[in-house]
Amino acid sequence: MAHSVFKKYQYSLILLRELVITEFKLRYQGSVLGYLWSLLRPLFLFIILYVVFVYFLKIGSDVPHWPVALLLGIVMWNFFAEVTNNGVTSIVDRGDVIRKINFPKYVIVLAGSISALINMLINMVVIIVFMIINGVDVHWVSLLAPLYVFELFVLALGLAFFLSAMFVRLRDLNYIWEIIMQGLFYASIIIYPVSMIIAKSHILAELLLLNPVAQSVQDARQVLISNANPTLYTVSGNNIFIAAIPIVLVLLIFVVGARYFKRKSPYFAENV
């Protein structure tokens, strides 16, 4: 049985492997610093945001190790943005291949998101360095952090499936998604601490944390950096049902996205 399952997905696996390798080779091709850019880009964005928000606007001074939490948020957000932004156009971009040969199309979307995931794991090295410099205490509970990264990955992948399939017919989608992402960036509690919102409105903080991006980033901050980062669970007064909403949302988005993609994929070749 296991053998036949392997057989069924063998082609997909071969293809997935080659596409991920290709995408990695092409990513920083021709640039002098090459792969170093995947470390330098979030680092420079961090420096800019740190200077603006922490140094001048004095945001987050009440949260211990806030700069590290800020960096973690940026890295996770960039990962989410990369998977979805590249995801939108991924099927159309591969139109030339899709028109010539039949292969499982989901491999394209999966390869793009896995390549982004590897990129984010490299970025995690920078975060660990900053954690050490900042003297962040690491606990056993920190081992939960990959779980939240995985949650974000599933969400981003589900969205990428949905968006890439829809973009085949609706070519305005990448602009629409760009605008949504700009709003989502500020709504996802990346560049300011939750405490700032709680100080204004407890309900608003709870509402914003229902967004799975905000929730997973906040949870990762709590387990990895400091308990002073409130999560949906703590903000909702340890209400497990409310805390489950973003998880259910992630699963729902993934299932809907994947099913929509599966339904549309036989017609990609004639529509791209």
Added chain:
Amino acid sequence: MVKAKHDNVVVKADAINKTFSLPHDQHSGIKQIIINTLRGKRSGGYEKQHVLKDVSFEVCEGDFFGIVGRNGSGKSTLLKILAGIYKQDSGDLNIRGTLVPFIELGVGFNPELTGRENVYLNGALLGFNKIQVDDMYDDIVDFAELEKFMDQKLKNYSSGMQVRLAFSIAIRAKTDLLILDEVLAVGDEAFQRKCYQYFADIKKQKQTVILVTHDMDTVIKFCNKAMLIDKGHKTEIGSPTKIAKIYRELNNQNKNTVNESSNRNSNQYVHADATVDNQGSRIVFDINLKSKITLEEPMIALGIYKDDGQQVYRWTSDEKISKNIDITKPSNIHIELDNIFPVGVFTASLFVKKIDRTIDYAIFNDIVKFEVQNESLYKHDTFWKIPEKASFNGSEV
């Protein structure tokens, strides 16, 4: 996939239909959706094009099955349905075993990657894992004769080099069914020979093949069964020679009607149609002419052109037959040329002029087209003297 009933049937297609929705104009935007919704029609602005209508056929194990048809006949769509690239609207398609489609060579080739990296990428698309490609890598490179270039980026390859590399990967594929598009046989003559050698090899190996082509000589040479598709309908299934004959008739009919409409200005005085028959050793032209008015001192010329537009041969009635011809009655010119043409596609144009070449009474551009599949001594000459025979209204001259 459902297994075909008979043991030796590899492909069974039953009443395949395919319709494309063609948008009238830019459709894939949010603006259009809003406009259509406001107008109260969801799928407005589309035109249905019925590309394949109830196409049925069977391919058995070891068959070299040719699918022929003119441009736009639906044969490429059928090929893509067989290859699983398109999905049919209705009809059953059962394919037993694995298949590899070669609609185009070098699918997925990336110019920014090296030759070596592209071999692995293209190999993966054809279903080979890294170990399998490792094993055949040297053979691929040897066959493509590109040892020195494998670590260079593909964008620095000539197009011929790219095709060679892609082809040597493609021929490694060993599957139950091969789907080949004739466009494979592009490139220089040496490469075409390699392609035809490959066709001959897989035929010998009793590989089951479906070949889509409009080149009748390829069909006759390699296929044991052929199907003709015209305007989305299956017209005929039969022996390659029979199909080739029907196809030629169809092609010539079409050619003439096209010319009558496209040369409306130049044939206001003359009505003409022509057929060409490639009999292998001889190319035979039959031209029927009739002028609608009495033309002053007419002469007829037939020019033959290579596909790059270069004239290779010219036949003129005043030199070969007589300075005095009358085409006010329906007239026939029969020209037989020894087939010394090289491999290639040729077109012939017919001219009716005044004998001193001062007036063009009528010009029929590309009145017939023919293809040749043999070698010739003349291929480097720019203008040929061809052993010929001609008759005017039946009387030999």
